[in-house]
Amino acid sequence: MQEQYNIPNDRIFYSRNLFFGRQIMQVTQGRGVDVVLNSLLGEALAESLRILAPLGRFVEIEKRDIHTFQNLPMQPFVRNVSYHAVNTKSVEHYNPAHMCELVLELVDMLDAGTFRPPRPTGRHIGKAVVDWETEVEIPVVPSPEPAFIFDANASYVIAGGLGGIGRSLAAWFSRRGANVATPRCDVSDANSLRAVIDYATKTLPPVKGYIQTSMVLKDRVFQNMTLDEWQTVLDLKINGTWNLHRILPKKMDFFVILSSTGGMDAFARHRWSLGERCVSVDVGVIKDVGYVAEHSDIAKHWDETKIQVLAEKDLLAVID
Structure with missing residues (x-):
């Protein structure tokens, strides 16, 4: 880059520490620079803003501090500088x-x-520019065989298996050798659950694993929820998980809870304290499968927030 754009050595500064700001102010005799194209974070971002000359422009191309709600020092703005996020x-x-x-x-x-x-050089690090007009063959590595195949002599339970995420997981199970059955059951009702598990015990191989995907969504701020709405949300996830913990066999291969409810982490620790396996996974928002994907108004809301969401493949990779 120095050769191509004829940049002298004394105009290249090291940004891995904050000394670059003092150096730039020295070589510009205290004036600073007119434009900063910034990809630094935290204190280095603040230092880059500090060295902006009066009426200068700060162009932000790094998104991490924005998405994590970081603050800007306001003092540089007395020089009528402008900040632009791209x-x-x-x-x-x-x-x-x-x-x-x-x-x-x-x-x-x-x-x-x-x-x-x-x-490009052998030492190139960072972004690469792709020429989409040049024809080239791109080698593709075939998808590997699944690393894990389910035991053909075992049964596995997916609570909420007919929801969007549940169906995705059922298909994932099937690709790994499991057969899928869909008995009707309300896991928050202990009697209903016990009847299904008793039937499965008599007609199917022993249960070796469980994934909890069931949910009831009341998408509103907590202080605006009624007691009934709050209880409805809790019953399926908490009572259902507790019923499955009591009724399913002991010493299963896995017990996985998909949840954004912090109490599930405590429940997972409780199972481990009893010598039983359990993992609680906070999956957040899945953009292309499940409740959000099936309700365009909610999907649009999350898209406008620009908060990072997961894809179906990300969820399956975590489960895998």
């Missing part, structure tokens, strides 16, 4: 026509040689 996903979402214009303008500038990507 998020092309937001441009595409809120103004797709303008995003199309930007991409076409970028292509024209590349064709005209207005700017060029830096020449």
